[in-house]
Amino acid sequence: MLKLKNINTFYGNIQALHDVSLEVKQGEIITLIGANGAGKTTTLMSICGIVPPRSGEIIFEGKPIHQMKTDEIVKLGIVQVPEGRLIFPYMTVMENLDMGAYLRKDKEGIKKDLEYIFELFPILAQRRNQQGGTLSGGEQQMLAISRALMARPRLLLLDEPSLGLAPLVIRQIFEIIKKINRENNTTIFLVEQNAHQALKIAHRGYVMENGRITLVDSASNLLNNEEVKKAYLGL
Numbered sequence: 001m002l003k004l005k006n007i008n009t010f011y012g013n014i015q016a017l018h019d020v021s022l023e024v025k026q027g028e029i030i031t032l033i034g035a036n037g038a039g040k041t042t043t044l045m046s047i048c049g050i051v052p053p054r055s056g057e058i059i060f061e062g063k064p065i066h067q068m069k070t071d072e073i074v075k076l077g078i079v080q081v082p083e084g085r086l087i088f089p090y091m092t093v094m095e096n097l098d099m100g101a102y103l104r105k106d107k108e109g110i111k112k113d114l115e116y117i118f119e120l121f122p123i124l125a126q127r128r129n130q131q132g133g134t135l136s137g138g139e140q141q142m143l144a145i146s147r148a149l150m151a152r153p154r155l156l157l158l159d160e161p162s163l164g165l166a167p168l169v170i171r172q173i174f175e176i177i178k179k180i181n182r183e184n185n186t187t188i189f190l191v192e193q194n195a196h197q198a199l200k201i202a203h204r205g206y207v208m209e210n211g212r213i214t215l216v217d218s219a220s221n222l223l224n225n226e227e228v229k230k231a232y233l234g235l
């Protein structure tokens with residue numbers, strides 16, 4: 001579905017990504033794990049066209065997208081949930097969700113998706129008229145994911161959804177991510193520092209160090225890999 005071929009991405013003169021190649025197959029949950037500053041967020045930014053690569057190719061469903069603008073990329077069905085959630089704090093839950101659907105015109109589809117989201121996250125239905133900024137951290141993450149779902153993504157990019165959340169809430173969020181992948185046929189690219197939880201729900205994983213991919217394997221093999229255990233699983 002998505003292929004990155006030898007992409008090199010820079011911030012000014014500083015090279016953040018070196019020859020990064022990876023692929024995401026339709027229907028998969030892929031996780032990209034790595035330490036702080038490894039280049040995980042930059043990889044997502046490159047895919048979305050926010051920080052386009054200086055060289056290399058990004059192909060989505062056979063189409064090169066590395067020279068496209070972000071809004072065109074979103075229209076193709078690639079939607080990102082950014083790190084830190086970034087919901088609209090002074091808008092209500094409903095208004096935040098409406099913003100997610102702003103490119104759509106299929107009223108019936110939007111209504112159905114809203115019902116699905118309220119089934120996934122009943123707490124958001126209860127709080128639909130509450131301002132986003134007054135929600136708890138976990139609820140804000142649920143809202144950020146839901147807002148992205150309202151755009152009906154074919155590929156959902158999640159940047160550290162577990163950041164700053166309590167263990168119980170993290171487990172809930174990861175369960176929901178699995179459910180969205182299974183029930184909604186949404187392909188998921190999950191960037192995480194919480195390698196253990198991410199590898200538990202992913203099909204395959206990539207490890208990134210200093211802007212380079214250093215390992216790729218099935219999630220179960222990575223969970224049992226001695227280097228991964230030492231460096232990322234605290235075992």
Ligand code: ATP
Pocket residue numbers: 011014016034035036037038039040041042043083193
């Ligand atoms: P984290 O888990 O902390 O988000 P990460 O793996 O997502 O880390 P990136 O945020 O992609 O890492 O950062 C990769 C490298 O690029 C780091 O060295 C970082 O300092 C640098 N970098 C990131 N954003 C910028 C920017 N806007 N300007 C300059 N350098 C940046």
